[in-house]
Amino acid sequence: MAQQGFDVVVVGAGIIGLSHALAAARRGLSVAVIDRDRQANGASIRNFGFVTVTGQRAGRTWRRALYSRDVWERVMPQTGIPLLHPDLAVIARRPQAMAVLEEFAAGEMGADCRLLSAAEIEARLPMAAPGSLGGLWSPHERRVEPRTAIPALAAWLERAHKVKFFRGTAVRGVESGVVDTTAGRIAGRHVVVCPGPDLVTLFPERHAAHKLRLCKLQMLRLAAPGWRLPAAVMGDLSLVRYEGYAAMPAAAALGEQLKTEAGDALAHGIHLIIVQSADGSLVVGDSHHYAATPDPFAPVEVERIILREARTLLALPESLPVTERWTGLYPSSPDETAFFEFAAPDVLLSQVSSGTGMSTGFALGEEGIAALLGEPDPLETTWS
Ligand SMILES: Cc1cc2nc3c(=O)[nH]c(=O)nc-3n(C[C@H](O)[C@H](O)[C@H](O)COP(=O)(O)OP(=O)(O)OC[C@H]3O[C@@H](n4cnc5c(N)ncnc54)[C@H](O)[C@@H]3O)c2cc1C
Incomplete structure (x- = not known):
């Protein structure tokens, strides 16, 4: 009974x-x-706590993200969940990446996003690594501590x-x-x-x-670098991974360029998201490995590539220690x-x-x- x-x-x-x-x-x-x-x-x-709108697959997924972001906005004050930072900055380091961002910004999902010059990236993100070509600033994102x-x-x-x-x-x-x-x-x-x-x-x-498989992701936390990010940060690798950008015609050329310049990152499904916690530490990831039953291991080599790519985006202090490592799983469908x-x-x-x-x-x-x-x-x- x-x-x-x-x-x-x-x-x-x-x-x-x-x-x-x-x-x-x-x-x-x-x-x-x-x-x-x-x-x-x-x-x-285990995730970034990154409520992402910009870059989601066009159509219903993007609409779900906009709707959910609005629910987060309403629920956060009632639950006492703090907003750690709003917004997203995508930093472009290759001309092909800038071309993807330009196409994206011109479309429906680019509404309210701003293309930025290299000087504007430097002004808004003084901690950006030298050599960016510009980027995209989106006001749609929110970051909570999951x-x-x-x-x-x-x-x-x-x-x-x-x-x-x-x-x-x-x-x-x-x-x-x-x-x-x-x-x-x-x-x-x-x-x-x-x-x-x-x-x-x-x-x-x-x-x-x-036809689900499980996806295993590697994540890490870096000690506080001494500055505060005004937004979540992503880079060129994200533009061939996040479907909203990857569907842009210019993404094919970026994919080819990345194959020769960052093939090891692509092979491990690595793209970069960097967000910041209240204590100043940075959450950095991630990789994507797919299997029916993923192994539980977190190879140092994957972490090395994640950190290398993080340093191409942000000027991280040389000896910044990794303070935490973890993996996570989610089900993944091909469709x-x-x-x-x-x-x-x-x-x-x-x-x-x-x-x-x-x-x-x-x-x-x-x-x-x-x-x-x-x-x-x-x-x-x-x-x-
Ligand atoms: C490392 C990582 C980073 C990510 N980053 C982001 C991000 O920044 N932004 C974003 O939007 N998404 C992100 N994701 C994806 C997001 O975290 C997942 O899509 C989401 O958390 C899935 O939520 P869930 O409730 O389905 O699963 P889970 O959080 O895994 O919860 C499932 C729950 O079901 C329970 N359960 C299962 N079976 C049973 C049973 N038989 N009886 C009782 N309890 C059961 C489990 O104990 C568990 O608590 C990330 C995922 C990972 C792993």
Whole structure:
């Protein structure tokens, strides 16, 4: 017999589970969130906390990012999650990269972004390494500290929205109306399954149909360099990786140039994002290695290339120590950036199948709950 009953039971307390919990709770529904870990431990606390709009795949992914960014803006003051820095600076070091940025800036997704000359990059980012050709400044991005933001979001859902959390509780099976857990059965009129990289415990056949693999990323933290970044920083390598830029016609020539000049970085799926934490330390990454079961190792060689590329973007003090290293996993699809689908009546499987969950999760949560309740597409309206 089921132990307790809720309107909505969410499996997984990462950003995607929490986004669905928020979407359900703000409609006045009773919500439970179940997670096997005692505290947040997945991709949602291992990422950059970089809420990225500019560079997302055109179309629905980009719209999800804009929508989610607006939700972050509304939620941050209520949860006490601080904004660490706004904006994004893409620094171009090759003429081909500048050409990509010029094409991007001229399109719909370049709205409100500004192309910058080399002198303007130097003025706005005095810590930029010498030799930049210019860049792009986007006002759309936000940066939060994921390892405190995710617990703060969960605590606020519990406090302000009466969401009930079952931690240290693994879900063994899900059917319409009931979730079988290590702490007993929990009834839910609707169930949402957001298991992140666990593709085998729940609905493995559904995951298999999406041809998912896992992507392993290497990340590191550098000690405070003594200056403060005004924005997140990306460089040429990001322009062939982030789909919004990579779809520009000029990206092909940049890709060829990078093959000869930074082939080792491309081989490890390395592109550069550098963001800053409240204590001044820098979060730097990342690499991308794909496998059904990625190994747990973080090769020093990958880190060497990440740091080499970081130094082409920013004038980092010579002896700046690495203070932390970690890896993270997310499911990756060859086709879709995210999907949600009914795995059974009133049971929704919701997955971000690309590295964009912090940027698009709130929209996906709204879409998922709207689909369960038979409501129209929430992206046609604004979040309030
Ligand atoms: C290193 C790294 C950097 C990234 N950088 C960014 C970035 O800057 N911006 C961005 O937008 N995205 C970024 N991403 C992607 C983003 O972090 C993910 O898309 C997002 O966190 C996925 O959230 P999730 O809730 O699906 O997964 P997770 O955070 O992994 O959460 C899944 C949860 O489900 C629980 N769970 C699974 N199965 C069960 C079960 N059977 N029973 C109970 N609990 C279960 C797990 O314990 C876990 O807590 C990055 C990812 C990584 C790894």
